[in-house]
Amino acid sequence: EIQLLESGGGVVRPGGSLTLSCAASGFIFNDYGMRWVRQAPGKGLEWVAGINWYGESTGYGDSVKGRFIISRDNAKNSLYLQMNNLRAEDTALYYCARDGSGPHYRGYLADWGKGTAVTVSS
Amino acid sequence: SYVLTQPPSVSLAPGQTARITCGGDNIGSKIVHWYQQRPGQAPVLVVYDDTDRASGIPERFSGSNSGNTATLTISGVEAGDEADYYCEVWDRSSDTCVFGPGTKVTVL
Numbered sequence: 001e002i003q004l005l006e007s008g009g010g011v012v013r014p015g016g017s018l019t020l021s022c023a024a025s026g027f028i029f030n031d032y033g034m035r036w037v038r039q040a041p042g043k044g045l046e047w048v049a050g051i052n053w054y055g056e057s058t059g060y061g062d063s064v065k066g067r068f069i070i071s072r073d074n075a076k077n078s079l080y081l082q083m084n085n086l087r088a089e090d091t092a093l094y095y096c097a098r099d100g101s102g103p104h105y106r107g108y109l110a111d112w113g114k115g116t117a118v119t120v121s122s
Numbered sequence: 123s124y125v126l127t128q129p130p131s132v133s134l135a136p137g138q139t140a141r142i143t144c145g146g147d148n149i150g151s152k153i154v155h156w157y158q159q160r161p162g163q164a165p166v167l168v169v170y171d172d173t174d175r176a177s178g179i180p181e182r183f184s185g186s187n188s189g190n191t192a193t194l195t196i197s198g199v200e201a202g203d204e205a206d207y208y209c210e211v212w213d214r215s216s217d218t219c220v221f222g223p224g225t226k227v228t229v230l
Contacts, residue, residue: 035219037165045157045165045208047219059217062123095164106212106219108155108170115164 002026002111004096009116016086020116022079022096030054030074033105036081038092039115048094049081050105059105063089086120093117124213126222133228140196142225144209147190152211154192156185159224160205168207169194196227204229 008020020036036048049070050059058070069082079096093115101107127145134140144154154172157165167176169185172192182197196203209222 037221044206044224045159045210045221047221050219061218100167100170108167108210109157109165110167110170110176112164112166 002098004098004111004113006094006096006113006116009094009118011119011121012086013122014087014120016120017082017084018086018118019083020081020094020096020118022081022113024077024079024096024098027098027111029072029077031103033099033101033103033107034070034072034079035097035099035105035109036070036079037095037097037109037112038090038118039095040089040092043092046092050099051079052105053103057104083118086118088120091118091120123216123218124211124220126209126211126220128207128209128222128225130223131226131228133230134199135230136200137198140199140203140227142194142196142207142209142227144192144194144222145190146192146211149190149192149211150188152187152213154185154187155210156194157208157210158203158205159208165208199227199229201229203227 003025005023035050051070095115096113097109098111099107100110156169159165172187206224
């Protein structure tokens with residue numbers, strides 16, 4: 001069974017930093033691209049970042065570009081999202097998701113974690 | 123950047139057919155995926171690559187994509203189909219993922 005378990009969320013002040021983690025199991029992690037998607041309270045889905053199978057290719061949504069960094073450790077079957085200079089509008093539930101189409105991150109999201117909540121507030 | 127449009131809500135009685143549209147400029151030239159999100163739960167892939175049903179999804183769900191509109195059809199809607207539905211495309215020109223705003227399906 002494929003499982004994606006996010007962690008690292010919490011409350012942080014504006015301008016602060018936070019690193020999210022996603023522990024993957026049930027599939028060959030380094031065969032697939034991965035993405036982070038977020039959902040603000042009561043709002044829709046927003047793509048945050050994507051990374052290919054070995055991490056040499058990444059992409060970011062416009063609202064987080066230059067502030068967030070996606071990375072992965074295939075030896076640990078883990079995905080990360082380093083979030084810097086956080087703003088109130090970054091408050092959301094952050095989901096980790098597996099790209100079901102293969103090694104890149106531009107396909108469909110076949111599996112999702114349950115999410116980890118980030119609140120940016122003073 | 124590329125913009126997707128969806129009706130905010132669709133309401134129908136059990137057994138009816140729901141057609142959820144996803145509009146975008148020449149969306150027929152792009153690949154569309156659909157996700158279902160029940161209240162308080164993570165999204166679930168329903169249809170991918172325009173027309174392919176995800177594993178475990180009932181045959182009642184189907185997808186199409188042509189021209190400026192992609193459509194997710196739920197035939198014989200059931201109470202358990204109540205959820206928000208999102209379409210998604212990858213916009214090659216901006217190299218970004220775009221989600222539609224979502225459609226809330228209510229089964230009366």
